[in-house]
Amino acid sequence: MPNKRHHDIAGIGFAIGFVALGVAALYGSREMSPLGSVFPRTVAGALIVFAFAYIVEALLRGVEQPARSQSESTLRRALLVGCMLGWALLLTVLGFVVSSVIGFALLSAVASYQRWTWKRTLLYLFANAVVVLGFFALFHYALLVPLPKGLLF
């Protein structure tokens, strides 16, 4: 059964968003010097033009909607992003190694589709330690990068 052709509502929505972005960029350039504003204004203008062009094109013809696999887990996706964000924000609070170990462990859980066994968990924790500490050593001692200290390690 062929995919239904219908209007790309989401795409049009985004295009409208981009038009708004272009307008906002133009507005934000009002205080710039003549030289500094040339490029942003041109680009913002082009953005508006192209976004409109897309809206017109999308309205004139339908778009095929790609088949989406049913078994995709939106929850896990959201958890991934949430965990990483928390991780980034906790870097300066808890220190690099601690927040990374926690982050790694949480993401391990999010990405794991297999059953929980003690052996597997220990293995993952071992990998966690090796990766985090190994790269910490590389960056801190070899590359001399000042990793965030925070309260703990």
Place this chain on the structure above:
Amino acid sequence: MRNSTLKWLVVVASIGLAGSTGALAAGYPDKPVQYIIPFGPGGESDITARFQQPFFKKLTGQELVIQYKPGGGGAVGWSQLNGMSGDGYTIMGVNLPHIILKPMQKDVGFKTSNINTVYFFHYTPDALVVRKDSPFKTLQDYIDAAKKAPGTITLSGSGTFTANDTAKTRFDAMAGIKTTYIPFKGTGAAVAALIGNQVTAEWGYTTVGAKHADRVRLLAVAMEHRHPHFPNVPTFKELGFNLVSGAYRGIAVPSSTPEATREKLSKIIDDINHDPAFIKEMEDNGFAVINVPYSKVPAFMAEKKREYSAAARAMGLK
């Protein structure tokens, strides 16, 4: 009896405390010092820091570890300076006119008064650079050409509201000419434009003259006296223009750093600055060593602020 014991305890404790801060300062540095350069690697700030590295090690026995924190032409690093630990083991490079001019623009995350500089140890004097085959043999040739055709002379330079930009604005005002400044991203790009014949001349530094001696020459340098490496190049002052300027570089510490540590650090940099081998290395590469220790910094900054304010107004900053 209790009172006297208490008093005695207090006295001992205070001596202990005073002694320990003194001891802290006396033992400083007893581990490596992080030297943060708020620019990318390979630039003048990086190179002069690397010149200092071996001398620092020789003097203190500790490593000077150079790290980079580029962004915003230095603003990212300077805006984060005072949030860093003030134990004297974190120091940061600072540049003039940047730390004076940048806060005048908008909210860049720091004010000039926030930056606690302990030493200004060199500057790269401004210089008017031309190609070896340029028709301008003297500064006067250049001024005459500019007067004949206002605005047609193009000069490359590094960035806007930087030392190069400021030098052009000030000199044009002094000489009563009008030229066009073309900002480039970094001295390398500005020199490439000059050598490649894309622009007529460059507002650069003496370091450009040293590095590219085979292809460029300097018309004049903005110093009090002629640069030892360029004995044949006149100063602007000699030719009647009171232009002594350039990009000054110094070292600052977070605001929480104690006075004793600042003085100690200032003394160490001062000692490095007086080492003849260091001076020679700097001068051979076109840098000009100056000694502005901690005690003299406030007066120096005030003077520089005065100098830059007219130019700042002309550039539309104030």
Place this chain on the structure above:
Amino acid sequence: MPGLEFAVHAFTPFNLMLALIGVASGTAVGALPGLSATMAIAVLVPLTFTMEPASALIMLGAIYTGAIYGGAYAAILVNTPGTPSAIATTFDGFPMAKRGDGDLAVTLACLASVVGGLVGALCLLFFAPPLAEVALKFGPVEYFWLAVFGLTLISALSEGDLFKGLVGACLGLLLSTVGVAVVGGDIRYTYGSQVLLGGIEVVSGLIGLYCIPVLIDMVATPDPHLQFSGATRGLRLLEALRLSWRGKFNLIRSSIIGTLVGILPGAGGSIAGLVAYSEARRASPRTEYFGSGEPEGVQATESANNATVGGGLIPTLVLGIPGTPPDAVMLGALLIQGLRTGPTLFTAKGAIVYTFIYGLLIATLLMLPVGLLIGRYAYKSIISVPKAVLVPSVAFLTVIGSYAIRNNVSDVVIMLALGVMGWVLSRFGFKPSPIVLGLILGPIAEQGFVQGYLIGKAGNNVLGMFFGRPIALAIIALSIISVFSPLLARRLKARRAHTTDAE
């Protein structure tokens, strides 16, 4: 061969060891997104103070070479360019990996990198002075048109929807303006945030827009990340060699493009890869397959970006103007050793320079066994590591990598924000490549345009400036061809099909 008498110095055990270690560690550095060659080289500079200048240069050059090659691993296996120079490798590398040809892609990348590196180093050896003069002829206007040419690739990368691609490119261009403007000094679109004052860093953007979406999709299903086509067929070396021979013109052409782009200060490996990819696509009889896993695509980009190593050293050594950021660091190291660039470097200090160049050639050759070996293990490990370890490891690398660019936690947050945005946009047809293209080419296009305009205005010749210079005209012509040739090719094909039908 110039300087042959010094070649023997390059063969000392110490120098050979440095070349070997350099290439191996450089490959590892390049493979990790966020770790750049510049960083690795900058850290090792103090080590070089105790060495002979030639040895120091050999080590730094070997690391650089390895890093540019190593970027291909992450590009092929996780769709994230390990270094910006590997952006174009993701176009065909990752699709190849998804369909089970990842090992072939890695081997092809290795062979192509060696070819490219050799061409670049040989050009450095034989043609450095004249090529440096060519580099000087490129002024702001030429850079502007070059950026425009790069942007015409959008039509190639838009995968069907041209306007979406153009919108993405404009978004990237707009993002590139955030921060302090070089010309004009304005502080743009920062809304008072110190974080944005430094602008949006390309590598943050790369990792965010390419890698985070891959991670987000990895956790969504239990399917393995890459297709694993049965037993490991070793390195598929013979197959790769055959493909490389078949694509020899592609390899040579791309290497030359890479060298030429490399000599232009400020245009780095990323642009070289993109231009070479575009040309390879245009000239290939298999045009339609580009973008869905065509080996020629990987060959083109990898040879071009490794050619920039030798190419970038040309202006660095001859003019003292660094061709790429790692060159700037190496230049600094040279200066500290007391070496002056320019003609004297090749005559008075010829021993050092020629030893270095031969050492670079050796390092490039060493990349073959080293690269193949590492490639085999990299591929096997990505295949066999379970998602529960792979996902957090890659995520960890993105965090530490984006932090380490400028030692700033805000870069991590920016990376994540861009990543989520990139994933959302990608779901609805706005692919990341045009955005990244805009981000990289934006500064070049803007500076070239405004600088060219200022110079033109000073001479009352703005139009002549932009449209009257020979090199600029050549680039404009290339851009026009690049935009219209896919359309023409399609037309020709349709007509041919039509005539055969009619017969």
